[in-house]
Amino acid sequence: MLQYLHMAAKDLETIVALCKRRGFLFPGSEIYGGFGGTWDYGPLGVELKRNIKEAWWNDMVHRRDDVVGLDAAIMMNPKVWEASGHVESFADPLVECKTCHERIRADQEDVIKLHEEGHRTNKEEVSWTAPRNFNLLVKAFVGVVEEAERPIYLRGEITQGVYVNFRNVVDSVHPKIPFGIAQVGKAFRNEITPGNFTFRSREFEQMELQYFVKPDEAEGKKWFAYWKQARMDWYVSLGMGKEHLRFREHAPDERAHYAKEAWDIEYHSPFGWKEFEGIHHRADWDLSRHQKFSGKDLTYTDQESGEQYTPWGIETSGGADRATLFFLLDAYDEEGGGDDRRVVLRLHPRIAPLKVAIFPLLANKPALIEKAQSIYKTLKHEFVTAWDARGNIGKRYRSQDEIGTPFCVTVDFDTLSDNTVTMRDRDTMKQERIKIDELVRYLHDRLS
Ligand code: ATP
Numbered sequence: 001m002l003q004y005l006h007m008a009a010k011d012l013e014t015i016v017a018l019c020k021r022r023g024f025l026f027p028g029s030e031i032y033g034g035f036g037g038t039w040d041y042g043p044l045g046v047e048l049k050r051n052i053k054e055a056w057w058n059d060m061v062h063r064r065d066d067v068v069g070l071d072a073a074i075m076m077n078p079k080v081w082e083a084s085g086h087v088e089s090f091a092d093p094l095v096e097c098k099t100c101h102e103r104i105r106a107d108q109e110d111v112i113k114l115h116e117e118g119h120r121t122n123k124e125e126v127s128w129t130a131p132r133n134f135n136l137l138v139k140a141f142v143g144v145v146e147e148a149e150r151p152i153y154l155r156g157e158i159t160q161g162v163y164v165n166f167r168n169v170v171d172s173v174h175p176k177i178p179f180g181i182a183q184v185g186k187a188f189r190n191e192i193t194p195g196n197f198t199f200r201s202r203e204f205e206q207m208e209l210q211y212f213v214k215p216d217e218a219e220g221k222k223w224f225a226y227w228k229q230a231r232m233d234w235y236v237s238l239g240m241g242k243e244h245l246r247f248r249e250h251a252p253d254e255r256a257h258y259a260k261e262a263w264d265i266e267y268h269s270p271f272g273w274k275e276f277e278g279i280h281h282r283a284d285w286d287l288s289r290h291q292k293f294s295g296k297d298l299t300y301t302d303q304e305s306g307e308q309y310t311p312w313g314i315e316t317s318g319g320a321d322r323a324t325l326f327f328l329l330d331a332y333d334e335e336g337g338g339d340d341r342r343v344v345l346r347l348h349p350r351i352a353p354l355k356v357a358i359f360p361l362l363a364n365k366p367a368l369i370e371k372a373q374s375i376y377k378t379l380k381h382e383f384v385t386a387w388d389a390r391g392n393i394g395k396r397y398r399s400q401d402e403i404g405t406p407f408c409v410t411v412d413f414d415t416l417s418d419n420t421v422t423m424r425d426r427d428t429m430k431q432e433r434i435k436i437d438e439l440v441r442y443l444h445d446r447l448s
Helices: 014-021 043-062 078-085 107-122 160-162 165-175 217-237 285-294 320-331 365-381 391-400 414-419 434-448
Strands: 025-027 039-042 067-069 091-096 103-105 130-134 137-141 153-156 177-188 204-213 244-248 261-269 272-283 311-321 332-335 344-346 356-360 385-387 407-411 421-424 430-437
Touching: 014 025, 014 320, 014 332, 025 311, 039 043, 043 177, 043 204, 043 320, 078 160, 078 285, 103 107, 103 204, 130 153, 137 204, 160 204, 160 285, 160 311, 165 320, 177 391, 177 414, 204 217, 204 320, 217 244, 217 261, 217 272, 217 311, 261 320, 272 285, 272 320, 311 320, 320 344, 320 385, 356 365, 356 391, 365 407, 365 414, 391 407, 391 434, 407 434, 414 421, 430 434
Parallel strands: 067 177, 356 385, 356 407
Antiparallel strands: 025 039, 091 103, 091 130, 137 153, 177 204, 204 311, 244 261, 261 272, 272 311, 332 344, 407 421, 421 430
């Protein structure tokens, strides 16, 4: 068993710098001065985020009997957003600084305080306009000239794609209640104050399950409790420190317009306890509203009892970008000091961007290079594998530690005579000799 120490990064800047330097994340459109609230995933970041989304899909869809997947369009008929309540109610309170006209979300006390301190330091007055509601849906224009007069919205949540396809899924794969429909994809929000790195972006990815149950208080309670715990356990199973996680219940006046009950899973980040997944009891809000606005029958008929009803939806709504950020923060660890200083990302092997790195001990010995290359080719078929022949071995180990690669394999002169290699473990730094023939099986065992 790998042991994980949970020393979350002390500050966000450390992670931001590491992400830029090693190719996890870059500011969006950087060469043009950036574009507020957007981020681009680099070569390592894209692997990490994909691994998180794939682990989610595996555990939430493939390994279950009661969940199917869906991938709906981002652009939808604008009526969807009227029916869902987003046109009317998907808004945050906005205030404007009367001195510099910057607009800030009125409920973000920390941002407001920082802004006020800035003005006071400059000996300037500071006062705010009264809060007004600012709709977060991002408008877009598509189609030929006449249609382009009328805006559409980029989806503000991926959820609605599931609800508008409820009938299609029921009629095509005939799931038996309780069952779920899962989806992963991009959502867009015109956030008033994006910030804290990727935490609040204007374009982000969600991983969501809508789980349909009988409209019955006891059933609703049972499945809500089940999914709430299952989602928390999932993050812990992927190595996130229990002590950095908590649940928080939404107060009635804080709940979204659709929610009967709502809990957040929060992470203890350097900028406070922050939500990265919400568990929402949406009851029959969405199906009833779409039934009303579309005029289509969105009820469910129990094949055995003949009962017909509008199911309730229990939603688990996680953010892939926030999860990626919190996995990074949680995995970050620093050991030693001076020349012995080691930065290590203790990422769970399932989500680590690279699974194994292979090094020839010396870069100027053709026999070593040739042997290491042949092993590299074998490993590359099985695992995401890195090749590194630069600098001394110690530096190469450190370089892989910093990006969370669980294993490093070194090919040395003994390899040429006895067909064994050195296997070095990221977390314990222990080294052992392994037969080349056993490498693939060894790694499969340790990485799964
Ligand atoms: P917040 O209160 O932080 O604005 P929210 O309660 O509006 O978030 P939900 O609508 O419940 O968020 O969305 C579900 C998940 O989608 C969130 O837990 C989060 O992981 C992700 N998410 C929402 N907004 C953003 C954003 N602007 N940037 C990145 N991820 C987001």
